[in-house]
Amino acid sequence: MSEPVSPEELVTAGERLAAESARFAALGWMRGTSGNLSLRLRDDPLRLAVTASGRDKGELRGEDVVLVDGAGAAVPEQPNPDQRPSAEAGLHARIAAVAGAGAVVHVHVLSPVLAAERWPDGVRLRDLEMLKGLGRSAHDDEMVVPVVPNSQDMRELGDAFEAGFDPATPALIVARHGLYVWGRDLAQARHRAECLEWLVSFRLAADR
Numbered sequence: 001m002s003e004p005v006s007p008e009e010l011v012t013a014g015e016r017l018a019a020e021s022a023r024f025a026a027l028g029w030m031r032g033t034s035g036n037l038s039l040r041l042r043d044d045p046l047r048l049a050v051t052a053s054g055r056d057k058g059e060l061r062g063e064d065v066v067l068v069d070g071a072g073a074a075v076p077e078q079p080n081p082d083q084r085p086s087a088e089a090g091l092h093a094r095i096a097a098v099a100g101a102g103a104v105v106h107v108h109v110l111s112p113v114l115a116a117e118r119w120p121d122g123v124r125l126r127d128l129e130m131l132k133g134l135g136r137s138a139h140d141d142e143m144v145v146p147v148v149p150n151s152q153d154m155r156e157l158g159d160a161f162e163a164g165f166d167p168a169t170p171a172l173i174v175a176r177h178g179l180y181v182w183g184r185d186l187a188q189a190r191h192r193a194e195c196l197e198w199l200v201s202f203r204l205a206a207d208r
């Protein structure tokens, strides 16, 4: 058993999540309070700091954060009892557990959703320099970003994610919804999300 997360530690995590959220909001990827970010704070049992639900993601404060368990539910000993997690925290927790991610980014960015509409069996990307940003090769390597149908049931979404999980592909598109990307920390997760958005936009524009 690891140490409980203190209120101070949670607020520090919330400040980091707020700073990252502001960057995504500035890109127009977290419109109308959509999207959420999470940061792994403990492994055993799993504990994630997740951005609070219903807040403008360009104006989050360090206090706008919730501590959730491995199912994405607010932990009983919640340091921030006034905040509630998004239902989507359940998929963050599943991704953190299955992929071993240190941070998960979920944004409602348009191009991956458009790409999923065109390629519902997965978005294929190859022979592009930006693939290196996702830890892949720029030549002779094909990354297929999985697409799963949208659902309000996080267990169903999590099962679909896990069924198609490839450790070498740190991204998932939820059709008609948005994008999940993960990494060892928030910076890597954002860099990967930025590169993936470029790759998918290229594919949409080039592959008419």
Ligand SMILES: [Zn+2]
Binding pocket: 034, 035, 088, 106, 107, 108, 177, 178
């Ligand atoms: Zn969403």
